[in-house]
Amino acid sequence: MSMRGIRLTKGFLLELKRRLRFIExxxxxxxxKRDGLIKELTTRLDExxxxxxxxxxxxxxxxxRLASFHSAYGTDxxxxxxxxxxxxxxxxxxxxxxxxxxxxELKSIQVPDLRNKYPPHVISLAKExxxxxEILVELSILEFVIERLSEELRKTxxxxxxxxxxxxxxxxxxxxxLEDMLSEEMLEEFVRIKMVxxxxxxxxx
Amino acid sequence: xxxxxxxxCHGLATHLLSARAIQDIAYSRSLSEFRDVLTPTxxxxxxxxxxxxxxxxxxxxxxFIERMNYLLEISSGGDKDFLEAYLxxxxxxxxxxxxxxxxxxxxxxxxxxxxxxxRIPEAVSLSDLANSRSIDEALSKLEGTIYExxxxxxxxxxIIIEAALRKAYYEEVLRKLRKIPLTDGxxxxxxxxLEIDLSNAxxxxxxxxxxxxxxxxxxxxxxxxxxLKLKRFIEASRSPSIEELLNKLPEYSDxxxxxxxxxxxxxxxxxxxxxxxxxQRIQTYNNFFYVIRYILACEIEYRDLRAIAFSIHHQIPxxxxxxxxxxxxxxxx
Numbered sequence: 001m002s003m004r005g006i007r008l009t010k011g012f013l014l015e016l017k018r019r020l021r022f023i024e025x026x027x028x029x030x031x032x033k034r035d036g037l038i039k040e041l042t043t044r045l046d047e048x049x050x051x052x053x054x055x056x057x058x059x060x061x062x063x064x065r066l067a068s069f070h071s072a073y074g075t076d077x078x079x080x081x082x083x084x085x086x087x088x089x090x091x092x093x094x095x096x097x098x099x100x101x102x103x104x105e106l107k108s109i110q111v112p113d114l115r116n117k118y119p120p121h122v123i124s125l126a127k128e129x130x131x132x133x134e135i136l137v138e139l140s141i142l143e144f145v146i147e148r149l150s151e152e153l154r155k156t157x158x159x160x161x162x163x164x165x166x167x168x169x170x171x172x173x174x175x176x177x178l179e180d181m182l183s184e185e186m187l188e189e190f191v192r193i194k195m196v197x198x199x200x201x202x203x204x205x
Numbered sequence: 206x207x208x209x210x211x212x213x214c215h216g217l218a219t220h221l222l223s224a225r226a227i228q229d230i231a232y233s234r235s236l237s238e239f240r241d242v243l244t245p246t247x248x249x250x251x252x253x254x255x256x257x258x259x260x261x262x263x264x265x266x267x268x269f270i271e272r273m274n275y276l277l278e279i280s281s282g283g284d285k286d287f288l289e290a291y292l293x294x295x296x297x298x299x300x301x302x303x304x305x306x307x308x309x310x311x312x313x314x315x316x317x318x319x320x321x322x323x324r325i326p327e328a329v330s331l332s333d334l335a336n337s338r339s340i341d342e343a344l345s346k347l348e349g350t351i352y353e354x355x356x357x358x359x360x361x362x363x364i365i366i367e368a369a370l371r372k373a374y375y376e377e378v379l380r381k382l383r384k385i386p387l388t389d390g391x392x393x394x395x396x397x398x399l400e401i402d403l404s405n406a407x408x409x410x411x412x413x414x415x416x417x418x419x420x421x422x423x424x425x426x427x428x429x430x431x432x433l434k435l436k437r438f439i440e441a442s443r444s445p446s447i448e449e450l451l452n453k454l455p456e457y458s459d460x461x462x463x464x465x466x467x468x469x470x471x472x473x474x475x476x477x478x479x480x481x482x483x484x485q486r487i488q489t490y491n492n493f494f495y496v497i498r499y500i501l502a503c504e505i506e507y508r509d510l511r512a513i514a515f516s517i518h519h520q521i522p523x524x525x526x527x528x529x530x531x532x533x534x535x536x537x538x
Contacts, residue, residue, distance in 0.1 A: 065467075067519035071512040071529050072469035076302050077318055083305035083361050116421040119364055120407035121470035123415050205525055 006174070008185070013178045020171045027163040034160055036099050037153040044146050051139050055132075062132050081122050087112035089130075091137055101152045103145045110139055142203050206281045207493060214499040217272070217475055220247050221502055224532040227509050231526050231533075236261060236517055247272075248510070258518045262511055266321060270295070271505035274324045274477045276496065283384030284493065290381035290501070293351075295323040296331075297374045300352070301367050303334050307343055308363065310530060328352060340366070351377045368425045375427055389493040391431075392485060396497065398432035399481055403474045405435070406457040407464055409442035413450050414465060419443050444451055468528065505531045 006012065070078045089111055093104040111134055118126045222230070227271070233239040240252045251264035273292055280288050299320045306316045314337040328350045337343035340359075344366070347356040355369035378397060382390050408425040411417035422442045430433045433456065441453040447465065451458045463473050482489075482498045489495050512529040515521075527533045 063223045063519075064521070064525070067515065067521055068469065068525065068529060070519065071515035071521065072472055072508075074266075074511060074515075075259060079300055080305035080309060083308035086362070117362060117419055119366055119367065119425070120411060120464070123411065124467065125414070196474075 006178070008178065008181055010182060011070075013175065013182060016171065016175050016178065020168065020175065023163060023168055023171065027160060027168065029154055030160045030163065033099050034156045037101075037149055040098055041146065041149045044142060044149065046148065048139070048142050048146060051135070051142060055139055058135070062128055065125055065128055065196070073121070076159060081118070081126070084117050084122065085112055085114070085126075086117070089133060093141070093192060095190060098111060098149070099152070101148055103148050104141055106138060106141050115136055207284055209278050210276070210284060211491060211493065211495050214276070214496050217275075218499055218502065221506055222246065222510075227506065227513070227530060227532050228511070228527070231513050231530060232523070233513065233517055236514065239422060239517055258514060261514045265507055265510050269503055270321050270323055272503050273500065274322075276500070277324055280469075281494075284496075285385050287378075287381045289325045290378045291497070292323055292325055292454065293374055293377060295321050296325060296328060297370055299323075299331055300329070300347075302335065302341055303331060304340055304363065304366065306335075307337055307340060313432060362409070362421075365421070365424050368427075371404075372427050379430060385493055389489075392494045393497055395431050396478060396481060398429035400474065400478060401427050401429035402432035402438075403432070403457065403460060403477055405429070405438040406441075406454055406460055407470055407474075409438045409450060409454065410447070410461055410464060412442050413444050413447055413463065423497070439474070471508070472529060472531055475501070475508065479505060479531065509533075517534065 068080070087107070091109050092107040094107045095102050096105045097103075111130055114123065114126050114130055230242050233242060236256075236258065240255065243249060243252055248265065248268050251268055252261065255261050255264050273295070277285065277288055279290065302319070303316055308342045317332060329347055329352065334343050334346055337346065340363070344356045344359050347353060350356075352370055352373045354373050355366050358366050358369055361515045375397065379394070382393060382397075385393060408422045411422045411425070412419050413527050419439070421444050426435055426438050426442075433454075437454070441450050444450040444453055447461075451461060454461065460473055460477060464470055478501060482494075482501055482509065485494070486498070489498065490530060509530050509532050513526065516526040516529060521529070
C-alpha cells in the first residue's frame, strides 16, 4: 500500500486499526459464507451424482427403446409421433435465496396426460419419454443451482483470498510502519525534550 | 391375366431374400458391409452410392414401392381394382404422416419428399393435403373421398381421426374384395380379419394397461368380417386387470403378452399374418391369394432390412436385433 494520502498521526493510526478490525470481521463473514456455500454445494453435488447415475441408466434404456422403435417403424414414424400430444410440459419455478444467492426451486411440474392420445404402438414409449423428461427437468434445475452456487463460491473465494492475502496484510504492514514511524517520532520528541530540559537545567545552574 | 399375375409373382418371389439370408445380413457390422451383402440383390443398384442411414432407408422403401407399382402395372380388371384398394394402405400411411406433419409444422417440400410414391389413383391429392395449414383444413379436403367419415371429425384427437381413416381403408378393401374369386376372397378376408383382430387386441390393452377410457379404445376398434366379434374386444377392454383381459381374449393372449413385454406391435402383427399365410402355402400356390402372400413377403423383407440397417446404425446388440426381425420369429419366409 502506498503512503499517499496517509497522515502520520495517532488518530489516523487508530482509524486504520478500526478499519482493519472491520475488514477482518468482513473476512470472517465471507469465510462463513464460503463454508456455507461449500456445504450447500457438496450436498447438491452428492444429489446430482446420484441423479446422474440414475439418469444415465434410464437414458441408456430409453436410447435402446427409441432405437428399437426407430428400427421397427422407421424415421417418419419416430419423427411424427409427438403430433399426437396436444399439450406441452409446463414447469413452475420459485426463487429462493441461499447465502444471498438467488436460486430457482421447482414448485410444480405439469406433465401432459398421455392417456387417450397415443395409438397402442406408441404409448409405452411415450410414457417412458415423458417420465424421463420429468427427471431431466429436475436435473437441469439442480445443475443450474450448482452453477449459480459455484459461481458465487468462486467470487466469495476471490474476495476472501484478496482480503486474507492482499488487503489485510497491506493494512497490517501499513499500521506497523505507521506505528514504527510514530514511535520513532515519539522517541525523537522525547530525546528533543530531554535535550531541551538538559539545556534549561544547565542554564539555571 | 390373373394367371399371368400369379405366375409373375412366383417369378418375382425368387428375388426375395430367404429368412436365413436376412438373418445372415443381420450379422453385418457396418452399413457398408450391409450394403455390400445386398449388392447382388434387387437392392444393389439403389444402395450403390448410398452412405447415410436416411438414404439407406429411402433406398429400401423405393425398392418395396417399385415392386408394388410393378404389381399394379401387370394386373388388370377386378384384380387391379382390388390391389389398388389393398395397397391404399400405403396411401393411408402417407395421409396419416401428412396430418401429423401438419401438426408439427413440417415444410411442404419435406412432407412431399418423404411420401411413399405408390402409383394408385389418388383418393385425395396428397400435394393439396400437404398444403393445409391445420388438421381441420386437411380434413375438409377428405370430403367426397373414401375417407369422408374422418372428414366429419374436425376438432377430434389425432388418434381418433387416424382410427377413422383406417376404418375407411378396411371398408374399401372389403368392398373391392367382391371382385376376387370366392375361395381367394375368403382367405384374404380371413387375413384382413386377423389383421383387424390383432389391432383390436392391441387397442383393448389400452384401458387396463395404460388407463385409457374404454370409449377411446372402443373408437380405435373395428368390426372384422371373419374375426372375433367387436363386443368381445370391447368387453375385454373393460377388464380391470391384464390377467382378466388375457382370460377374456385367450385367442390373442400370446400376442397381448408379447406386446406388454415390449415387443414392437408391427413386428408381432406381421409375424402373425405371415404365420397364417405360410400355413396356407400349399392350397394357395396357384391362386390369387399368392399375390397377397407375395405383397406381405415384400413388406416383411423391406421392414426386416430397414430394421437391420437401423440396428447397425444404433449399434443394437445382436440378440436384440433379432427380436426386431419379423422373419426371425416365423418359419422360412
